[in-house]
Amino acid sequence: MSSQIEITDYELFDVPPRWVFLKIETSDGICGWGEPVVEGRSKTVISAVEELMDAYLVGKDPRNVQKHWQTLYRGGFYRGGPILMSAIAGIDQALWDIRGRYYGAPVHELLGGKGRNKNKYYRWVGGDRPSDVSENAADLVEKGITALKMNATSEFERIETPTGIKEAATRLKEVRSAVGDDVKIGVDLHGRVAKPTVRQLLTELEPYDPMFFEEPILPEHNDVLPTIAEATDVPIATGERMYSRWDFKPVLKDGTVDVIQPDPSHAGGITEVVKIASMAEAYDVALAPHCPLGPISLAAALQIDAVSQTAIIQESSLGIHYNTDVDILDYVENKSVFTPSNGYLNIPTDEGLGVSINEKKVRKLNGDTDWHNPVWRYEDGSIAEW
Incomplete structure (x- = not known):
């Protein structure tokens, strides 16, 4: 290793099912990988990464991660939001990967050492439009899965019919019956339910003991979370569409959120999510990083889990319904790093993020994606929340 090192080049790869990988190269021959993407807006984020890399980072020492993060965030007059913070997130992940490889240590060692060796994780069951998911849930539990997450609803009217509410409750009831009481079930409402209906829906779902309402x-509309929290004893989770510690500040302060879910590929990367997690610890709020993305994002999330006291469970997109042709392990050389055991994923211990990317596979599939969010509409033609 030389005492002088600088960023010499970078490449971006738009790969299926809906991910972007960033490779940063250095004068020392060390490369780092990150995953900057907003699902359905990959090309927009790619442009943002290119602008940030060319304006601020090429030619700089990649080891100065904190300095670079502050420059990328504060160097522009306009800050925050999904595109910019996702671009910063992927760059930040790659810089931490380089730093770890340079010093021959996993990222969690550079963050002070791991506080846990593994973290519980959950798998998705069902798809965007929940139907009969109980059989699929039972199959996963037979394979050793101890926690699941499912969508609660598809389109929901602003004031939903009793039939629609009862159908959602019946689905959860069937899944609970299929998996028993030893399995945790996260229920994702995905922001699809409006204020006039949400408390009524939560009341109907609560008897089946969800792990949280996401x-x-x-x-x-986070300002109404206090009134929603009053309607249920089930923990309230949120945060996948919040992008910085400043976004999380109000919901932590008002005391109505029990679980925060910052995404390490959307909320400014490892640097920022570790700070968000520390804020949450001060309010006795649990951390469950959002991660329906690829292997780099998952590796980054596990590094964060390792050093975060209140991390309770980790999302993973292994086998998720979006990954129809390729899955996480297809891009990974050291596939055993994500091998689950008794409902846990181990904290990666190899250098950097701890995951080795199959660059040949990445290059082969580069550009072979054009995923966009579904657009849902009500019968009258107005748009519904996806």
């Missing part, structure tokens, strides 16, 4: 209201 995004019971759109994040732009």
